[in-house]
Amino acid sequence: MATHTLTVDLGDRSYPIVIGTGLLDSGFDLFCYLEGSGCLVISNETVSPLYLHKLKKCLTNDEVRCHSIPDGEAQKSLATVEAILDELVETRAGRDTTIIALGGGVVGDIAGFAAACYMRGVAFIQVPTTLLAQVDSSVGGKTGVNHPGGKNLIGAFHQPRIVLIDTDTLSTLPDRELRAGLAEVIKYGAIADIDFFAWLETNMQPLLDRDAEALTYAIRRSCEIKALVVAEDERESGKRALLNFGHTFGHAIENSMGYGEWLHGEAVAAGMVMAAQMSGIDEDELGRLTALVDAAGLPIRPPLAGSARLREAMQMDKKVQANQLRFVLLRSLGDAFVTTEYSAVALEEVLSMADA
């Protein structure tokens, strides 16, 4: 199958997203994207046994060091980044070193932030191995870690040199994580492309069956949309906020449940249905979104933890967001907008979905 290359257009910091099957097996030349000859791979204990030896074939370095961290969101802390910086200093990595992230969103966020901070910024490469990372977190340069007081509060914008997406890596991804990734794929259709949304309605089963052609197309279209938005608004001063469709409610769900209980994609899935309902789009379209989320095996309503807990979590978010909650709402499927003005009644109605 063909390899597709997209470009994230950011002037002299533009970079390619290369999408295809068998890229790691065929020894894709990643070496030419390194700044110098040295690199450090950041991965985790689940992914590195599966793919590190393949990644090494894409690099012609004599020795490729790998810093492997335990799996899970709990690792996304400043302490983990510090340990990576310590290793870089200990091995005397120079300004010309390159950090390579091999793994999902957590690995990419941590590795990218370490790359952003070491010697005021060294080169960075993303090799995402989960669907969520491939369609969302690996593209666009957001890096960072969590603070006990909130998610992603510490970080930097640091764009990679290349995003290398080998769809074969999805073969080892647990079903639940595949579905969580599909939430973000559905998001792109819902906010920006009704045709893609319709394609997803037709092709959800092949996607769940991990049909390589369907997955490649879904990833490619998702990355195309994300790349366009990021090129227009790298630092989220405007349009990039559209990518947060479903995320205000999603974060509230994640926060109120404790992270890890619901996967990010699951929380976003329910959050998208809530945001669509709050938008007051017509019933047909709301039904289509709900049905597609359901077909992906994702939750179509928040956990029955009570609206009070969600409201509280949103108040916390609100304070962090400088006292204004911002929602991404839909005019119709495929047409989203950002607003701080919303109906309090509609919000309460949606939050009540969490009451038994």
Next chain:
Amino acid sequence: MATHTLTVDLGDRSYPIVIGTGLLDSGFDLFCYLEGSGCLVISNETVSPLYLHKLKKCLTNDEVRCHSIPDGEAQKSLATVEAILDELVETRAGRDTTIIALGGGVVGDIAGFAAACYMRGVAFIQVPTTLLAQVDSSVGGKTGVNHPGGKNLIGAFHQPRIVLIDTDTLSTLPDRELRAGLAEVIKYGAIADIDFFAWLETNMQPLLDRDAEALTYAIRRSCEIKALVVAEDERESGKRALLNFGHTFGHAIENSMGYGEWLHGEAVAAGMVMAAQMSGIDEDELGRLTALVDAAGLPIRPPLAGSARLREAMQMDKKVQANQLRFVLLRSLGDAFVTTEYSAVALEEVLSMADA
């Protein structure tokens, strides 16, 4: 006396450097440079009692919080930045918060890095109160902290919104620190402006006597040169390295003595004489540089700690710099260049200045 405003030209991230006397006393309107209404001042225990109340007059916020750290280079650690991030999270500072650095280079570097990392970057303002910070570290966006393995190994480029230089703050600066700042002032003349160098030869005594007009001119010309260099090469891929004249030897001196023994400016002063000698410029010019450094009350040779220690410190630096030592040398006074090709014999001769 007039207020001078320069611009650091970085496209949509351009910012002014405002230089003058009495700026804090007269309530310069700093509020209009804040992103939102909230801000956090970072200062130290020496500076905040002297100038925080004046800075507050420049802000019309109801309440201005100040995070004060102990004085000294030892504070320039990731732990200090973490404590600032903790305070930002605890006080629920939003994306629209502004961090204001009130102090010398250490405070500016720490505050700037915290601003770069909080929520992937918030607004930042520099109010430098030492000569070194006014002519060097506050301009150009270099921020960061030290790692036990080396200086400034962790950091980010994060440009301020404005650099506000009130030369009155120099009235409380210890003599030794004033002289250390003059080392960087001399550097600008030596690398880029023979006329400014000649002006310094004539005006060293008024500068040491803290004549306001002389200081203002010296700061202005230094900032002009730095602003031009930074505008051309923000991330030090080329020309900006010229600003490191005297710094390869200077860092070796600081490293081999233990930080704090010699001030940065003192080490750079001796380093400039060493670099000029290694350059093989004519004896007259070498004599002029040596005499000017001496007139500023700064060391004209390295400490007599033995060339072996300096050589060792430079080897460490070399490893960090990806195996190549880079020197800034002079063709003549006012005309510097960067090179990795140098005479090993000339280097040895210069290092032997450290032998008794």
